[in-house]
Amino acid sequence: MPLIKDGEVVADVWMHAGDEGPLPPDQPVTVPLARWQRERASLLARSAPLGIRLTSDQLAPEIGADAGHFAVIVLVFPSFRDGRPYSTARLLRERYGFRGELRASGDVLRDQLLFMQRCGIDAFDIADKAATAEAWRQAMAEISVFYQPASDQRVPVTRLRHRARAAE
Amino acid sequence: MYTYDAFDETFVTERVAQFRDQVARRLSGELTEDQFRPLRLMNGLYLQLHAYMLRVAIPYGTLTSIQLRRLAHIARRYDKGYGHFTTRQNIQYNWPALKDTPDILADLAEVGMHAIQTSGNCIRNVTADQFAGAAAGEIEDPRIWAEIIRQWSTLHPEFSFLPRKFKIAVTASPNDRAAIAVHDIGLKMVRDQHGEVGFTVYVGGGMGRTPFIGKEIRAFLPKAHLLSYLEAVLRVYNQHGRRDNMFKSRIKILVHEIGADAFRERVETEWAAIKDGPVELPAEELARIAEQFAPPAFETLAAVAPEFEMRRFEDRAFARWARANLFPHRQPGYAIVNLSLKPEGEPPGDASAEQMDAVADLADRFGFGDIRVTHEQNLVLPHVRQKDLYELWQALLPLGLATPNIGTVTDIIACPGLDYCSLANARSINVAEDITRRFSDLDRAHDLGELKIKISGCINACGHHHVGHIGILGVDKKGEEHYQITLGGDATETASIGEIVGPAFSAARIVDAVETVVTTYVGHRAPGERFLDTYRRIGMKPFKDSLYATH
Amino acid sequence: MAPQMVTANRLADGVVVYLAADGRWRERCADGHVVDDRASAAQLLATAEAAVATCDVVGPYLIDVVPGDGGPRPQRYREQIRAAGPSIRTDLGKQAEGY
Structure with a gap:
């Protein structure tokens, strides 16, 4: 599964740990929410970066207040049809001020990448093994007009139109 | 526009x-x-x-x-x-x-059209009163807000994979012609006690397997906050709507399961966090969209055109059409014209390419090039001078677009049914056609007054049977088409869900059964009383008795 | 087991088709290959799934058929309409082409 970040295919340096079992002392790890809740103190005592994985039914308020502890939050899409992580992503960015890596994982398909990116997701663990950075760039470039503000920096047409008018 | x-x-x-x-x-x-x-x-x-x-x-x-x-x-x-x-x-x-x-x-x-979001688990095409900008008593043109919602919802990155489809309707008239009570969100434009314009918001209406009338979750939403409020509703639904069972995934089930009060509380909490934020529409953008719905250049005319009065007096067929298919316009000397797509024995809502071209020409000639489509599957020329009505009517006759039956027993809504739809259990178009043949006597149909028959070929209720005065639902009984009748449904401001009258009728008997219902109504009605009002007064029993009487 | 055949829609244009004995997809139900045991039905469906993989058809499934004058025809009402065309527009669909 290629991991795309900042428009490039990159290696995944994170170890994605299970609900239990030993953690390597110096490697960045992600853990499921339940483990974070159970082992919070020992996880925070580790020196290596920490990340968390949320299933689609684990919503932003569950970790919003703790977001600052994580270098990466992985949002798992069990199916591309499950749209809950889009709300989770926006809330983590816009309400809880999360500035770390927000990674989409699971059933992550090319045709949803732009939606995800607009909701503040910036790393994509793409399901298609053959996915390339080029395909990612194409997906980002297909649409250039946006009708509503979201978590990205794009200016919606509701404002662009009037900038254009003011400049006339 | x-x-x-x-x-x-x-x-x-x-x-x-x-x-x-x-x-x-x-x-x-x-x-x-x-x-x-x-x-x-x-x-x-x-x-x-x-x-x-x-x-x-x-x-x-x-x-x-x-x-x-x-x-x-x-x-x-x-x-x-x-x-x-x-x-x-x-x-x-x-x-x-x-x-x-x-x-x-x-x-x-x-030509500025698309097919975006006409399907899928996203915010669907926003509907509104077909008489917008023409009917009297309208607070504002609801299409301004429908267009604002259309744009906001277009490829919304957060709400394109909702638990299920999501339908929004807007009306700004006291008479609800947009069926807002049976929408995921229904918006009714109102004025508060200070004269400020806003919306009453209804959530969780819908038809399908589990029909509900929408619940009011906000009596007055200032219009400037519409988008933040909608975003709050959609966010609550996206996160909490059921995804485990497709039949329970509409917002109506969420509202029903947690209750309207709990739902309102969640929405208000979410709204408080995003209100006045970036999602609110800039005032200059509202002005830009609003000005595009400015009224056309109406002429100053007398309230009644003498030519129109004379023709009505002289020509009985024209008078009949005028009585059934015209609706009062707010502008003196103009009329709203309904073009019926329900001719006898034809599929409701179908139009040929030739008819569409002809209507486009007539709209240019008589009505500022403006055409509306109604949710009851007819077309409308919203702004026609009364003095042009006779000429328009004569042009509509050979096109098969002048059937004088708007709102009558033959103005039937029907979904495509099993003739086209892969979800259907039974055909619906043929039933509609047969009913229009049975009630083809125009005097009889007019005597029956407003009577809305709505037919769906399956429980998904695309034919709105739940809100038909007489609703007909196609079911499959051991591989054969059968039809269940509901009575007392209503999609307007006095909305109600129809009640099932009893066991389904075979395809061979359904038209007779409809006629029995109609005859029962005629036997019980007070002078001038509509079918719906008679039903509400006398209840199900007389209809049930006549439908299932043992011979 | 009731006699069965496989039907699907052609991917590119959506036209209703039936899997024939020679492995080709035909527009007439009467040209479809009829099987009457489970193993053959499974085999037929497997052939159809291969045609899905090669993007010829979409959504194949088995239907029950009954013998008729002009060859096999669908048993269920829904499939009869699918094989013929809309019952309220006999000028359209396969029925209009004499099928």
């Missing part, structure tokens, strides 16, 4: 290119059907019983003559010469080839 600017044009053009690429990837096998299905559905493309079906959006049911001519062109060039107007004010083509659909969408884009 809203006209696309350069941004809108760029957007639909890009969207066509994107879909062209998706279709190419599907045809090459890069995308599986499972992956392609949601993509095609978000462009209104279904795979139906006989072929693909393309549903083209007609936002809030408003068309220009140029757009209607383009719809005719598409029917001729890519389909089989006709289209079907739907209960969401859209048009469906029943026979397009997948490989042609990018070209169809490109043709649509040229």
Whole structure:
């Protein structure tokens, strides 16, 4: 599964740990929410970066207040049809001020990448093994007009139109 | 009417290119059907019983003559010469080839149209009162807000994979012609005690397997906050709507399960966090959209045109049509004209390419090039001078568009049913056709007054049977078509869900059963009393007794 | 087991098709290959799934058929409409082409 970040295919340096079992002392790890809740103190005592994985039914308020502890939050899409992580992503960015890596994982398909990116997701663990950075760039470039503000920096047409008018 | 600017044009053009690429990837096998299905559905493309079906959006049911001519062109060039107007004010083509659909969408884009979000688990085409901008007593043109919602919801990144589809309707008249009570969100424009304009918000209405009338969750929402409030409702639904069972995934189930009060509380909490934030529409953008719905250049005319009065006096058939198919206009000397797409023995809502072209020409000649599509599957010329009505009527007659039956027993809503739809259990168009034949006597139909029959070929209720005064639901009984009757449904401001009268009738008996219901009404009605009012007064029993009397 | 055949829609244009004995997809139900045991039905469906993989058809499934004068025809009402065309527009669909 290629991991795309900042428009490039990159290696995944994170170890994605299970609900239990030993953690390597110096490697960045992600853990499921339940483990974070159970082992919070020992996880925070580790020196290596920490990340968390949320299933689609684990919503932003569950970790919003703790977001600052994580270098990466992985949002798992069990199916591309499950749209809950889009709300989770926006809330983590816009309400809880999360500035770390927000990674989409699971059933992550090319045709949803732009939606995800607009909701503040910036790393994509793409399901298609053959996915390339080029395909990612194409997906980002297909649409250039946006009708509503979201978590990205794009200016919606509701404002662009009037900038254009003011400049006339 | 809203006209696309350069941004809108760029957007639909890009969207066509994107879909062209998706279709190419599907045809090459890069995308599986499972992956392609949601993509095609978000462009209104279904795979139906006989072929693909393309549903083209007609936002809030408003068309220009140029757009209607383009719809005719598409029917001729890519389909089989006709289209079907739907209960969401859209048009469906029943026979397009997948490989042609990018070209169809490109043709649509040229006239500021698309098929975006006419299907899929997203915010669907926003509907509104078909008489917007013409009916008296309207607070504001509801299409301004429907257009604002259309734009806000277009490819909304957070709300494109909702638990289920999501339908919004807007009305600004005391008479609800947009069926807002049976929408996921119904918006009614109101004035508060200070004269400020806003919306009463209803959530959780819907039909289908579990029909509900929408619950009021906010009595007054200042209009400036519409988008933040909608975003709050959608966010609560996206996160908490059920995804474990497709039949329980509409917002109505969430509202029902947690209760309207708990739902309101969640929405208010979310809204408090985003109110006055970036999602609110800038005032200058509201002004830009509003000015595009300014009234056309009406002439100053007398309230009643003498030519119109004279013709009505002289020509009984014209008078009959005028009585049934005209609606009062707010502008003196004008009328709202309904063009019936329910001629006797024909599929409700179907229009041929020739009819569409002709209506476009008539709209240019008599009505500022403005055409509306109603959720009851008729067309409307909203602004016609009274003095032109006779000439218009004469032009409509040979086109088969002057059936004087609006609101009567033969003005039937019917879904495509098993003749086209892969979900249907039974046919519905043939039942509608048979009923129109049975009640073909115009005097009789007029004597029966307002009587709304609505037919669905399955429990998904695309034919709105739950809110028909007489509702007919097609069911499959051991491989045979049967029809269940509901009574007392109503989609207007006095909305109610119809009640099932008893066991279903066979295909051979359903038209007789409808006639029995009608005869029972006639036997019990007070002078001038509508069917619905008689039903509400006397209840189910007399109807049940006559329908299931043992002979 | 009731006699069965496989039907699907052609991917590119959506037209209703039936899997024939020679492995080709035909527009007439009467040209479809009829099987009457489970193993053959499974085999037929497997052939159809291969045609899905090569992007010829979409959504194949088995239907029950009954013998008729002009060859096999669908048993269920829904499939009869699918094989013929809309019952309220006999000028359209396969029925209009004499099928």
